[in-house]
Amino acid sequence: MSRDTVSNGIANANSKSVRFVDVQAAANRIRSYVHRTPVLTCEAINKRVGCNIFFKCENFQKSGAFKFRGAINSVAQLSEADLASGVVTHSSGNHAGALSLAARIFGTKAHIVMPSSSSEIKKAAVREYGGVITECEPTLAARMSEAARIQNETGAVLIPPFDHAHVIAGQGTAALELIEQVPELDMIVAPIGGGGLMSGTCLAARELKPSLRIVGAEPTGADDAFQSKQAGKFVPQLSPDTVADGLRTSLGQLTWPFIRDEVDEILLADDLATVSAMKFFWERTKVIIEPSCAVPLAAIIKRFSEPTFKDSSLERAENIGIIISGGNVDLQALPWSN
């Protein structure tokens, strides 16, 4: 990867610059670094929803989230010279830990710009994987300018959290595996934050099983993808307000075309439903998921109980795959303990 092709959100990227062959190549490239995560089912959940749900457990992925797929796929394509300079990103979420771990595996340095307001537990995760934290003011402008400064001073390569061809291709390997593991799927659901996971999911699903219904899920408090699809044009996420901390960002230039053209439907869930679904999932499966990946489950539970459900295409879905995006939760501050 040359530094010029790395988008920082303003590059003139072409939506067709990521293709299914890139997902396939990513799968081969990262196979020895990632876990082929298991698919979990739960009778109590199936009974509640009335169909079979297959959870692709990326919370069991290295670094605790699917983000490691995109990060390692990006770092694995860096040149020797790039690896000597290190990588940089600005993130307060799972991409920060994932990139730190990917960098350590390839023996390079990860500079992570984090807002000073980031929780200690998130900083600790980055440090544990060997990432070097630079704190900045908690604004997007401050994060971007600090990352740019580090790029200039160190020559580090920017690996953005989602709007990047190598990242999207890496994220697509989760859906690729899920469709291999559960060929009988007739619907696949992923949460939408910046849209990297959803874009990769579209690439894998459209190619491997064109009949598959592709559904996104968003919090009502950060429904920019839903709004964008409704408007037929990119709508930024201005004031996100949701417990699903991984889904607060706007779509990117590379990801928006996938959402626009390939996603069949976007379902919404409010935070009350999301927290309830998250707790229900913990109780019944004994598996820890973070709020962001409870959004698809909450949205599916809600949709299946609505009066208009009978007329919807969801009615015909018998086997639904949901990508459980991550399991990194601050156990000292669970959303239901307040």
Added chain:
Amino acid sequence: MSRDTVSNGIANANSKSVRFVDVQAAANRIRSYVHRTPVLTCEAINKRVGCNIFFKCENFQKSGAFKFRGAINSVAQLSEADLASGVVTHSSGNHAGALSLAARIFGTKAHIVMPSSSSEIKKAAVREYGGVITECEPTLAARMSEAARIQNETGAVLIPPFDHAHVIAGQGTAALELIEQVPELDMIVAPIGGGGLMSGTCLAARELKPSLRIVGAEPTGADDAFQSKQAGKFVPQLSPDTVADGLRTSLGQLTWPFIRDEVDEILLADDLATVSAMKFFWERTKVIIEPSCAVPLAAIIKRFSEPTFKDSSLERAENIGIIISGGNVDLQALPWSN
């Protein structure tokens, strides 16, 4: 099972009344009712301890605990007449839910005597599985007399939580599976409460791999098995004080001889270490375990860091199996939130 052979804690049971063939028979009998639970490993935990730990995930078992194995093995052996009368037990823990579910599967009624102080979440689990709760004063005497009254009035068969040949044989199937799944084990560790799981584990381990080191784990605040082994005679648990709510009971007449004769060593962990190990496990594996099954992990972590470790037989253990006994936790009252 005739009612006469069911121990209520005072029967003149013979310690040799449960044998390995009973565990084998139980495995065949319950195969279609239980989950063959997965074995989980975690790099971060292995790194911390310095050997390979294989966790047998009975928290993923039906009803959320290994207790379902013993309960279904008991109920499956009831006569038509017994099934018509129902079953009864007194328990505020996992046996209550497990027996309720087993009874429902066999179309019979489960009477569960629970102390009035039991948490709502435990009562809800019993009700959900169709168990009928009778509340009583929170003393052992009140529980036993209430259960006896129900036995007399309804003819229900008492299925005690651990001191029962069919229950012990059922619990032994967890270790049987684990040894099949990980033949390279050289140590197996289980928590000791009433001793049902540990007794069944001894039966499976001694027969299938005689060289296997059999280790029990107890909280320092309920160390009756440790004390009993030290004294060479049964010592009851008088005033248990531990967060590990599944391990507060005394050993039974059937289980004590197994602890005495077959368990090689009992390790202890205090509650601080147990809660810390539990949280560490949740964070690293994204899997929910209850305090009772964090005790073995806490004890192993402690033992491996002690100065006398070098001289111990543990030093030679490279592959340790730990039976994760259950995952039923009140998410509103986690032990680290205070």
